[in-house]
Amino acid sequence: MAEVTFHFHDELNDFLPPRWRGAEFAYAYNGPQSVKHLIEAAGVPHPEVALIVANGQPVGFEHQPADGSGIAVYPEHSGVAIEDAPALRPPLPEPVAFLTDNHLGRLTRTLRLLGFDTAYGGDAADDMLAERAHDENRVLLTRDRGLLKRSLVVFGYCPRSTDPRQQLFAVLRRYRLLDRVEAWRRCLRCNGLLRPVDKAAVLDRLEPKTKLYYDEFQQCGRCGQVYWRGSHFGELERLVVEVQSRRMNDDSYHLQPIGFIRSPLTDRLAAPNQGYEGAPDAWLEVDNALAAGLEGIAVGDEIIVVT
């Protein structure tokens, strides 16, 4: 048997049994194994991992830890960044596109309402979902951790909540989409793009009151569904107001990657692009200015700047 000491950070702890959360713990296994395999065996799907540090060095998924290694694992937006860390996956597609499983119907609808390209997997089997997410370069959204662990899945996220509204804002925050909303862009029914259409062209499809009160219409280029300001508009307005309010109040949303890793396993700090110029690879004592930018460390702590 071999053994590593794991420390999973922030929301990655959601995947762990309570006794392992927020702390270092020993993990025994029959070696040798890749660190990706060990992370997933501990419970954390690989698409949720953004940075792995083994014995103080950033490593890729294929790294095989030596017996006795200390391994710290971080999610996206942990505040931790190390220059030259190996990329765990290609860059996120721009603009980001999603694929949802059949338990996330309401999340699918609200993502489309806010303009985000969201394909709905419906009743597709797990292997088909993984394959489609891979082939179409989509982020797979599912609460099925086994599905997220499939090796074909490159980009993926597990909404922790079962509440569709909480799921929506978790996804918007995770993918930095709070300022990317483009309302009235996508069909709620099929994800097709909407385009303006003359009232005369859709007149025969409208209810009498709609004909009377509305003059501007949009139509889905894929399925033909007609939209106007009366349909879904109240829901959309409420959502947009909430998006704006969260955008204003979410301090973390404004932070750029800056951070530190401080534990018995690793003592490294990376603070590139923040206007903070410390001596490279030197011990520093944390001052007020630095402590203000780094959650969890205090004035007087000693850290190492890695440039």
Ligand SMILES: [Zn+2]
């Ligand atoms: Zn449509």
